[in-house]
Amino acid sequence: MSLWEYANPKKFMQTSAAILPYTAGLTAICLVVGLVWGFFFTPDDFRQGSTVKIIYLHVPSAMMAINIWVMMLVTSLIWLIRRHHVSVLAAKAAAPIGVVMTLIALFTGAIWGQPMWGTWWEWDPRLTSFLILFLFYLGYIALWSAIENSDTAADLTSILCLVGSVFAVLSRYAANFWNQGLHQGASLSLDKEKNVADVFYQPLLFCLAGFVLLFVTLLLLRTRTEIRTRRLLALRLRERQAA
């Protein structure tokens, strides 16, 4: 069996219908366990106090904001190279989820930054590249709505996605590239010395899994809706042409 079989809308609808109940259930379990554990049963940090609890929303949403754009990049490339409609519809379906994740990352970052850094916002490399990534998400959605022909819209949004990938990469590595600004490097590391303490790390893992699964669930649901919308438009067009 080839991966490209899933580019067939019918096959995608069948497979996603079978997967959805499991991803939805696992999402609920991981998010409830991670957030309840993190919020109610972890201690305050000795320096940051209770604001450390914001990590359970900020880190997973920031991680997803970048990774969703990378996923959109891959599916856009598949569209540009192999012209599979399901792939570009998946990219279109992912964009609003990416907007919300970026917004949560920016908001929780600002509200965490105020008591820790003494400012809501700073034109720091990571914060600025994240803001630009957010604007790219909005631009991507606006471009889809601005063009009537869906194949042309798919081509142009795919190219926009390639350009925006620079900022997705910058958002991830800005703190390392410039080594300046307020934002610290990655919170998670394989190096135990640099990683957050286990007491925060364990519930954070559940939250990370929950956000990934939430994305997968919403992506499947939204892609199914995009496929149905496309079918509806095609049927209406065919009827109009027949009349």
Added chain:
Amino acid sequence: MPDLGKYAFEVSMAYVVSLSLLGVLVAVTLAKGRKVRAQLRAFEEARKEANEKA
């Protein structure tokens, strides 16, 4: 409810706003999905009826 100390407002706001945004995203996704599915079903049934009559 844990004692959030002097940062209670910041931490609560972060959770309320983030979970509300996620809730809206889930609700909009489900509502749009339901609406399009109903439209497609109605269109296909109408077409089927028209074909049977013809």
